[in-house]
Amino acid sequence: xxxxxxxxxxxxxxxxxxxxxxxxxxxxxxxxxxxxxxxxxxxxxxxxxxxxxxxxxxxxxxxxxxxxxxxxxxxxxxxxxxxx
Numbered sequence: 001x002x003x004x005x006x007x008x009x010x011x012x013x014x015x016x017x018x019x020x021x022x023x024x025x026x027x028x029x030x031x032x033x034x035x036x037x038x039x040x041x042x043x044x045x046x047x048x049x050x051x052x053x054x055x056x057x058x059x060x061x062x063x064x065x066x067x068x069x070x071x072x073x074x075x076x077x078x079x080x081x082x083x084x
Contacts, residue, residue: 001084035068043060044060045057
């Protein structure tokens, strides 16, 4: 008999967390691109976490929220660059 496999994090969920964290440490343009990537990968991770064999729904949701904060941070960085 085969044992049931343990749920594992999906690759998009892991990449979304990395992109979300990295977006805060980059400039306005690259930070914005990483934040958008975090939102897209996090959304894909949420969809994949609906499977019984995958986990990472909370991690992906965190990544989407962090991506939104990363977009706000990138806009503030761009405003400071343009007007500061």
